[in-house]
Amino acid sequence: MSRSHTHVSQEVTAQACPLVxxxxxxxxxxxxSILVAAAHGPVRFTELERSIEGISRRMLTLNLRRLERDGLLTRTVHPVVPPKVEYSLTPMARELYSHLAGLVEWADRHRSSITEARTAYDSTVAAAQAAGQSRP
Structure with missing residues (x-):
């Protein structure tokens, strides 16, 4: 491998690392799911748990802590009995949410096209396998 190629590889990797x-x-x-659920205002743990289908309490707890650590959620404990804890998006997470909303819209617009492409691909692969080819 040439030095210039290695340099380009290292440069691309260095640029991609923070993104990855x-x-x-x-x-x-x-x-x-958590960011989308919290986008419309402060939300309590139990509200998140009910609104995110399939998430366990443990997984929700781990993800809330990680998002808080990353500066995307703010955890507020209200001094009442029993304690009331709410999670809110930070300004950085609100900016991220605006991009996620665009991605959600894109996915909705292209869902049927992606399904059609998958079906066509799977048919092509199945036909190739039936003909004894490894890939079309």
Whole structure:
């Protein structure tokens, strides 16, 4: 491998690393669901738990802590008995939510096209396998 190629590879990796790190945190199945659920104002743990289908209490707790650590959620404990805890998006998370909303709109617009593409691809692969080819 040439030196120039290695340099380009290292440069691309250096530029991509922060992006990959952030995407790993905010693009997870549960993180996106939490951010979307909290986008319309402060939300309590039990409200999140009820609104996010399939998430366990443990997974919700871990994701809330991680999003708080990343500066995307603010946890507020109200001094009442029993304690009332609410989670809110930070300004940084509100900005992220505006981009997520665009992604959600894109996914809604293209859902049927993606389904059609998958069906066509699967048919092509199945036909190739039936003909003894590894891939079309």
């Amino acid at each position: 790190e952030v995407i790993d945190h905010v693009a997870g199945k549960w993180s996106i």
